Amino acid sequence: xxxxxxILLLSLAAALVHAEPTHESLLxxxxxxxxxxxxxxxxxxxxxxxxxxxxNHDGTIAWPEIEHRRKDIEESLDANLRILADGVxxxxxxxxxxxxxxxxxxxxxxxxxxIASKPIASLDVDYTLLFEQRPGHRxxxxxxxxxxxxxQAEITAPGGATIFSRAAVTxxxxxxxxKSGVWHIWIGYDHVLFLLVLLIPAVLRRTPRGREGATDFxxxxxxxxxxxxxxxxxxxxxxxxxxxxxxxxxxxLVESAIAASVLIAALVNLLPRTAGASGVWIAxxxxxxxxxxxxxxxxxxxxxGEPVLRTLIGFxxxxxxxxxxxxxxxxxxxxxxxxxxxxxxxxxxxxxxxAAACAMFWLWQRAL
Numbered sequence: 001x002x003x004x005x006x007i008l009l010l011s012l013a014a015a016l017v018h019a020e021p022t023h024e025s026l027l028x029x030x031x032x033x034x035x036x037x038x039x040x041x042x043x044x045x046x047x048x049x050x051x052x053x054x055x056n057h058d059g060t061i062a063w064p065e066i067e068h069r070r071k072d073i074e075e076s077l078d079a080n081l082r083i084l085a086d087g088v089x090x091x092x093x094x095x096x097x098x099x100x101x102x103x104x105x106x107x108x109x110x111x112x113x114x115i116a117s118k119p120i121a122s123l124d125v126d127y128t129l130l131f132e133q134r135p136g137h138r139x140x141x142x143x144x145x146x147x148x149x150x151x152q153a154e155i156t157a158p159g160g161a162t163i164f165s166r167a168a169v170t171x172x173x174x175x176x177x178x179k180s181g182v183w184h185i186w187i188g189y190d191h192v193l194f195l196l197v198l199l200i201p202a203v204l205r206r207t208p209r210g211r212e213g214a215t216d217f218x219x220x221x222x223x224x225x226x227x228x229x230x231x232x233x234x235x236x237x238x239x240x241x242x243x244x245x246x247x248x249x250x251x252x253l254v255e256s257a258i259a260a261s262v263l264i265a266a267l268v269n270l271l272p273r274t275a276g277a278s279g280v281w282i283a284x285x286x287x288x289x290x291x292x293x294x295x296x297x298x299x300x301x302x303x304x305g306e307p308v309l310r311t312l313i314g315f316x317x318x319x320x321x322x323x324x325x326x327x328x329x330x331x332x333x334x335x336x337x338x339x340x341x342x343x344x345x346x347x348x349x350x351x352x353x354x355a356a357a358c359a360m361f362w363l364w365q366r367a368l
Contacts, residue, residue, distance in 0.1 A: 024138040025130075029083070029123065031166070032146040034116045036090060040077060042129070044106045049133040050076060061106055063099040070097050077110055080129035082161070086121055090114035100252060124161040131158050145169055174314050181318020182325070184294070190258050190362060191290055192326060197265045197355050198227050198283050199330055200348055203338040204275040211275045211348075213338035220338075223277035224331055228323060230280045234287025235294060236316055242295030243312055254292040256366045261286035263359035269352035294319060 026041040044061040048054050051072055055065045066073065074094045083092060096111040123143055130137040139155040141162060149169040153162045185191055202223040204211045214220050241247040265282050268274055294315075337343040 024140055026140050026142075027081075027125075027127065028142045028144065029125070029164075030144045030146065031120050031123065033119045034085075036083065036085065036114045036116070036120070036123070038083075038092070038110075038112045038114075040081075040110045040112070041107050042077070042110070044108060046130050046134050046137055047073065047076070047108065050130060066099065066108065073097065073108060074110065077129065080127065082124075082126040083114065084124040084161070085114070085116040086118075087124070088116065090116040121167065122163060122165040124163050126161040127155050128158045174310070177311060177314025178318040178321065181315040181320075182322040183318075184315075185319045185322035185326075188293070190255075190262055190359075191293065193355050193358065194258070194262045194265055194286065194290065195228075195231065195323065195326060196330060197262060197269060197352060198231070198279040199224060199327065199334070200269055200351060201275045201278060202227065202331075203334045204344075204348070206273055206275045210272065211344070213344075214335070217335055219276075220331065220335055224327060226277045227280050227283045228327060230284040231287040231290070232320055232323070234284045235291035235319075238288045238291025239294045239316060240291075240312055242292050243308055247292075249292050251296050252366065254289060254296060256363060257289045258286075258293050259359050259362035259366055261289055263356050263363060266352045266356035266359060269348060 025043065025046070026039075028039045030037045044053060044066070048061060051069065053061050053066050053069060074097065078092065078094065081092070083090065092112050092114045094110060094112045096109075098109045098111075100107055100109055125141060125143075127139050127141065129139070141153045141155060142150055143152075143164040144150045145166050148166060151164045151169060153164075155162065201211075203214050203220040205214050205219065238247070242249075261282075265279060265286070268279065268282060334343065334347075337347070
């Protein structure tokens with residue numbers, strides 16, 4: 001059993017450290033009646049092939065090298081994107097250009113808008129950016145029809161306009177929303193690690209002699225319910241607020257804060273008297289931040305633009321089912337091992353230290 005725990009930890013660490021970055025452009029168009037709002041993320045490494053943005057030729061591109069090139073960048077974007085609303089050019093107007101990183105790779109985010117003369121039924125999108133300079137360049141296009149749903153397309157070569165139609169949108173089924181919520185908690189390594197770190201002390205109790213294993217299963221079971229409930233309530237609040245547009249936080253800030261939450265929770269486990277449900281307030285406080293993280297991936301559920309309440313319920317229930325599955329596997333095993341040296345030293349101290357190391361790596365990576 002101890003060997004299995006070690007293999008799982010090493011596999012998780014390897015997956016996190018060696019994850020391959022994505023270098024595709026992401027173009028999102030949100031259609032609300034007659035108005036189109038666009039967000040366009042373009043990797044600077046690819047854009048450099050066309051505009052020579054790396055002025056000091058050091059192999060990296062920083063904001064000071066591109067802040068005075070806004071006109072050149074926007075002209076290049078405008079020349080390689082044609083949008084027609086029901087066959088008519090609505091007149092795209094670029095409004096904002098920002099610098100950021102995605103998977104440790106720098107990119108520019110351009111925001112633009114266009115207004116048609118009547119409610120839009122279809123969009124023709126002709127995307128040609130960088131295909132000549134970067135034959136391997138890819139573009140992910142998404143059109144979000146407010147209150148209806150979304151459509152997606154992958155562009156790997158210039159091939160004429162891609163047509164998106166409001167009438168052709170297929171609504172995501174409730175089972176698919178559930179499955180998407182389960183999947184996103186399972187692949188959210190930082191969320192899973194935060195939850196596991198909080199659960200490690202749940203099978204232990206404080207005594208005059210220090211930390212010892214719980215004497216019966218009911219105690220750890222109730223503690224886990226309290227911890228998971230606190231985490232669930234907290235992230236459900238902020239997930240709803242973010243999905244409804246009431247609170248919007250930069251994704252970079254949210255992801256950095258989530259990494260910091262894992263680090264703090266892991267360090268708290270190293271304190272001599274941390275046991276039982278002592279992490280409940282950490283679960284609730286940082287759970288509020290994790291809710292914003294879930295909101296950042298909610299659009300990946302394929303339900304962007306659909307009725308918000310239905311999407312929230314389905315996705316959030318899926319997240320909870322995914323959490324319960326993790327707890328159902330972890331708790332019985334932890335309870336059986338609670339008196340062993342492996343658990344009280346290897347898992348509590350070694351596992352928490354490994355989690356802290358992962359969190360510090362994430363924090364360094366995301367704060368760059």
